[in-house]
Amino acid sequence: MTKLVVRRLLYMIPTMFAISVVTFLIIQLPPGDFLSTYIAELASRGDAVDTRLVDALRERYGLDQPIYVQYWQWISNIVLHGDFGDSFQYRRPVSDLIWGRLGLTIALAIATLLVSWAIAFPIGVYSAVRQHSFGDYAFTFIGFLGLATPNFLLALIFVWISFRYFGQSVGGLFSPEYVDAAWNLGKVIDLVAHLWIPVLIIGTAGTAALIRVLRANLLDELRKPYVTTARAKGLPEWRIILKYPVRTAVGPFISTVGWLLPSLVGGEVLVSVVIGLDTTGPLLLDALISQDMYLAGSFILILATLTVIGTLVSDLLLAWWDPRIRHAQG
Template sequence: MRNFIVRRLVQTLPMLLLASLLIFMLFAKTPGDFIDGNITLTAARAAELKAIYGLDQPLLVRYWHWLIQLLQGNLGFSLQYQIPVSQLLNQYIWNSFLLAFVSLILYWGIGLTIGVLSALKPNSLFDHLVNIIVFAAMSFPTFFLCLLLIKWFAIDLHWLPVGGMTDTGSDARGWQWVMQVAVHLILPMLALVMLQSGSLTRYFRASMIDVLRMDFIRTARAKGLRERTVIFKHALRNALLPIITLLGFELPGLFSGAIITEKVFNWPGAGHIHVDSLAARDYPVLMGFTLFLAVLTILGNLLADILYAWADPRIRVRS
């Protein structure tokens, strides 16, 4: 197991280097930047600023300088916010993590529970109702669902706030602040759960149905084992193996999946500043955030490989 993990760690190093090169070249070759988009600057001042920030140097030289800074933990300097990118992300990334982590726990729990129940009663009334609800929730565009939730619960019923993370002008502390954040969290969390739980439900249902048809399940039942033991100890454990692959995409999904939701609900997260930086062509912020997501994707796939090897010893033997 240790050799398997070491091999996977070594394989991630060239992937990280290649990802950094692709990300840098993608944004570096994009026409225009924050300085070009500022129409108030004279040509001389724009040229001076590009020289200060090193934007007038050759691409490979700029990439090398950026890579050296990355190795030192420096993601660059935001031209729009005039602070280091790492400091900017640190201010907002934890708000995104809070929203996405709570949503993740809920929609994985819902997807697992409903998916297993549907698989145990295929083609039943419950299964058909679940399919209708799942496809209905998945068919809504993200921005439309968010606006619909705002209209129903914030404008029509006045149950929940329209957006933000706390009340406007609030200086609450302690438990009062926690309660404000919890109330403001409900609508964006509900939107993410509705959008994500449907696909997970389908995955769990399909995987569970395939496992329940296998010979070892019939053998377990023929041996007289209780149905609960057959389902939860034998069937569910094997049904979760294909789902491990999805975990590799959950880490970057914690931060990238809520970009539109954060913008609509004015949630002060990394996705919110990502959209603003995109409009302002603040490429250092975009490169830093995209590289952060790339690192999470690689780490997520590494975690999925390790979990596969732990759950199924045949994986690490063949590898």
């Protein structure tokens, strides 16, 4: 197991380097830069453009340097100093803008992941064991609805229902009195009280996908000869299902951590805009629209890092859960 962990961690080094290069190239793809967008915005409003100020900003942020110099300056500051650079739009360090919202985003993602698993596991097992029953068809129908309905549309439906029938506004993660308050027990309780709606909205598609994955895998296991043999020996049905088929079928279920975690963080962008969440989503969207290079690049790098971390976690969980994988990889 130790060799597996060390090997996976070593693989992450070249992977993260390649990701950082691709990330920087992606944010350089659109023509122009933030200052070009800024000048165009001033010109559209009829405001005067101070060329000396623009040139000073271009020199300050190194936008007049070759792309490889800009990349090296950006990535070396991140690795050596934890400095993600300055946001052009907000004129503040990127780290100050990110960390406050990133904590709320990760809390939302983890809560959504846990709720998705808690809902998907029993439903997936039930749908496989009671195949072609009314409950199986009902959950399948609801699952397809969850997969087909965009999260932002579901958010709009929640907003309308809440306002139309309950006279309440679904927006934000805190009540007005806790928005600027210091963290305390009351603020945590208020966060939990507001968290369930975005959790349901963002986790709908992921929960539906997990149900389908677990149901398909468990159906395949239930048809194998060892299950028939166990039934012939007179073992209780619940023990037959939970001890062997479920244990094997949960493997691919665990592996979904690798793609589910970043998809939860990335999938909350439009939902956050619709219901006004103070997470990373609206900030990322503004950074991409305004070509705020360092802010957008930092977000993309963080999402890619979450993908790598999610894959590492899923690999380690699979190795811990299934001795065959641990033996093969060790």
